[in-house]
Amino acid sequence: MDAIFLQVLNGLDKGSAYALIALGLTLIFGTLGVVNFAHGALFMLGAFCAVVMRKILTLSKITLDPEKTNFLGKPLEIKTTYVELWWGDVGTWMIDYSVLLSIGFAIPVMALIGIIMERGLIKHFYHRPHADQILMTFGLAIVLQEIVKAFFGANPIPQSAPDAMGGAMDIGVLFGFAEYAVIYPYWRLIYFVFAAVVIGAVFAFLRFTTFGMVVRAGMADRETVGLLGIDIDRRFTIMFGIAAAVTGVAGVMYTPILPPNYHMGMDFLVLCFVVVVVGGMGSLPGAVLAGFMLGMLESFASMNEVKAIIPGIDQIIIYLVAMIVLLVRPRGLMGKAGMMED
Amino acid sequence: MSVFTPNRRGLIKSGALLGTGLAMPTIFTASSAAAYTNAPTGNGVTLGFNVPQSGPYADEGADELRAYKLAVEHLNGEGDGGMMNTFSSKALKGNGILGNKVNYVTGDTQTKSDAARASAKSMIEKDGAVMITGGSSSGVAIAVQGLCQEAGIIFMAGLTHSNDTTGKDKKANGFRHFFNGYMSAAALAPVLEEMYGNDRKAYHLTADYTWGWTQQESIAAATEAKGWETVNNVLTPLATQDFSSYVAPVLNSGADVLVLNHYGGNMINSLTSAVQFGLRDKVVNGKNFEIVVPLYSRLMAKGAGENVKGIFGSTNWHWSLTDAGSQAFVKSFGEKYGFPPSQAAHTVYCQTLLYADACERAGTFNPCGVGEALEGFDFDGLGNGPTHYRADDHQCFKDVLVVKGKENPTSDFDLLEVVQVTPRAQVEYAPDHPMFAGGALGECNPGA
Numbered sequence: 001m002d003a004i005f006l007q008v009l010n011g012l013d014k015g016s017a018y019a020l021i022a023l024g025l026t027l028i029f030g031t032l033g034v035v036n037f038a039h040g041a042l043f044m045l046g047a048f049c050a051v052v053m054r055k056i057l058t059l060s061k062i063t064l065d066p067e068k069t070n071f072l073g074k075p076l077e078i079k080t081t082y083v084e085l086w087w088g089d090v091g092t093w094m095i096d097y098s099v100l101l102s103i104g105f106a107i108p109v110m111a112l113i114g115i116i117m118e119r120g121l122i123k124h125f126y127h128r129p130h131a132d133q134i135l136m137t138f139g140l141a142i143v144l145q146e147i148v149k150a151f152f153g154a155n156p157i158p159q160s161a162p163d164a165m166g167g168a169m170d171i172g173v174l175f176g177f178a179e180y181a182v183i184y185p186y187w188r189l190i191y192f193v194f195a196a197v198v199i200g201a202v203f204a205f206l207r208f209t210t211f212g213m214v215v216r217a218g219m220a221d222r223e224t225v226g227l228l229g230i231d232i233d234r235r236f237t238i239m240f241g242i243a244a245a246v247t248g249v250a251g252v253m254y255t256p257i258l259p260p261n262y263h264m265g266m267d268f269l270v271l272c273f274v275v276v277v278v279g280g281m282g283s284l285p286g287a288v289l290a291g292f293m294l295g296m297l298e299s300f301a302s303m304n305e306v307k308a309i310i311p312g313i314d315q316i317i318i319y320l321v322a323m324i325v326l327l328v329r330p331r332g333l334m335g336k337a338g339m340m341e342d
Numbered sequence: 343m344s345v346f347t348p349n350r351r352g353l354i355k356s357g358a359l360l361g362t363g364l365a366m367p368t369i370f371t372a373s374s375a376a377a378y379t380n381a382p383t384g385n386g387v388t389l390g391f392n393v394p395q396s397g398p399y400a401d402e403g404a405d406e407l408r409a410y411k412l413a414v415e416h417l418n419g420e421g422d423g424g425m426m427n428t429f430s431s432k433a434l435k436g437n438g439i440l441g442n443k444v445n446y447v448t449g450d451t452q453t454k455s456d457a458a459r460a461s462a463k464s465m466i467e468k469d470g471a472v473m474i475t476g477g478s479s480s481g482v483a484i485a486v487q488g489l490c491q492e493a494g495i496i497f498m499a500g501l502t503h504s505n506d507t508t509g510k511d512k513k514a515n516g517f518r519h520f521f522n523g524y525m526s527a528a529a530l531a532p533v534l535e536e537m538y539g540n541d542r543k544a545y546h547l548t549a550d551y552t553w554g555w556t557q558q559e560s561i562a563a564a565t566e567a568k569g570w571e572t573v574n575n576v577l578t579p580l581a582t583q584d585f586s587s588y589v590a591p592v593l594n595s596g597a598d599v600l601v602l603n604h605y606g607g608n609m610i611n612s613l614t615s616a617v618q619f620g621l622r623d624k625v626v627n628g629k630n631f632e633i634v635v636p637l638y639s640r641l642m643a644k645g646a647g648e649n650v651k652g653i654f655g656s657t658n659w660h661w662s663l664t665d666a667g668s669q670a671f672v673k674s675f676g677e678k679y680g681f682p683p684s685q686a687a688h689t690v691y692c693q694t695l696l697y698a699d700a701c702e703r704a705g706t707f708n709p710c711g712v713g714e715a716l717e718g719f720d721f722d723g724l725g726n727g728p729t730h731y732r733a734d735d736h737q738c739f740k741d742v743l744v745v746k747g748k749e750n751p752t753s754d755f756d757l758l759e760v761v762q763v764t765p766r767a768q769v770e771y772a773p774d775h776p777m778f779a780g781g782a783l784g785e786c787n788p789g790a
Binding site for chain 1 (some may be wrong): 362394397574576583586588590591611618619624640645647661672676753
């Protein structure tokens, strides 16, 4: 029972990441009708915002220690970060909490990247076939990841969670399990809560603000909204920026779970497209529902007991379920008629 | 008694015989030049460096390439000579190989067998490479080794740790300086027994490909021989990013040790997950839960950050070694690039020097001659102590380092500390050991 509970938590955790990325992907598809294969790269760029932030915070003053030597027998370089030199304990705190501080850095940066991407490149492909859009955005994703690799190398770069949020908690006790039966990392629980808050915020933004109302109207009938004198293109561009920012912060918060590397976006991209298709193209609730559902299924399929019955099921479960869902409901779980059916 | 009396007919006969005699070596040379693939025809010789320049091991590939370039410099008489000065064989003169200036071409393996074979093929067929070397994965090494055997080219393997490379997939044209899974296990198991006792239950997570399988088989056998029990072995796909689903079941498996038979990104991610799940803080069966990483690299340790502290593993070489060879290499590499070399850099540098030296001693680039010179070759001064290139399987035998993640690193590359230098005798095995059985070297292939 405790093993099942553990996999539920794992499923929620994986599902959080899938849902967040798929949400951004769906926002872009729903508003602009663009199949954005560069979306995984936005997740990766978000993660590297955390890397950049940490590098900035750990910029150091170098002094030479004549009493110690380095590997070449020369005086050892002692690094002291400027933030600690200037602000003492506050500087130490800033470095410790760099992942959380990175969110404030990533939101404007990612929104700007999203807007530049949309205005500079993607808008030229609005009236081109989906195949052209896929080729262009896939190429863009490769260019972005190679740029990141050129600057940061191919190896993963570790990012730690703040000390107070590191380690694991005995969550099982809260649910009546024996002591230490279900231990779960604090940061993964935080990621789940964070994902729930961001998803809720996006839905609230679209539901309860005038801007959101116009965007939803534009998603339903772009031409009519345009005829009302509303500059729907500008709003959609902003939505692209918001989607990029949502995906970016999902990447930032994921860095203590998975040390960022230049390829991480591609690893998530295919899964998230499956999530979007299963949820229903253009359906925001569908993307979230499918994200959590597939995360949960993937987690359970990787249990040793399940794999003992069906070897290799953990590798195919998502695609198997996607096939079944699309056979039974060709528009996905919550898809509507007219999406990608032209 | 006969007296030699010169006359016109005799002079013509003698001249003809002398001319034929003088021409003989040229005929043989020409014949031998055509008798093997890519025999150098001009004043230079081309080596093919096939390393991952893209993909997950690109950083390791970049370090290998740095070491290759350094080796070429040293072979051509440039720079400070590095380990050529400490190498026990004195056949290398710093004038290239057999008087031919050393040139090189590079290929990108992408850590994919098909891409690695394609780039090696291109270097052999288009660039005329007389030797191929490199790689950061056993799957790639085995694939390229097979290609070189078919093409009649010597393959000096880079970073490949699977038992199969010099086991069931060994080839007469292939040579490995790097150690293997069996040696890691043989070196590590006694240290693990000493540190953690002999009543342990181990849970293995294993990368699902040739290296992972043989590494797991080796470390399981070695630790079981010390009294440990293997509770479970779960194969994890190479493409796995988030290992939480694989780590979570360890918590309630009854195991008190987790063995991560992972390398590169897999190891970084699985170790990160294991530490996040609090395994290192757990007490199971009345003992502290421990994590073991049988194969370490400094570049990997950097990726895993603080999570490697105190974790035991093994490595082929480490820059902190104090022998003259290691120090010469670290100085040479460090002054050129600003940081110490990795074990990948060390092994490929050694392989390049060993190949060049074998050519010099054999007096030819012919793969069969070179192979013969490498087989059974004993040498020293290349950073691993007295080393033997065994003729039976083309595996190098040398000391193995047991290391652990350093508690208080002083720099970005000061991440591992050498716990023990395991003597060569402890990691040696018979050529027909069951873990290496199933293949044959076959005949040396000189190609054309």
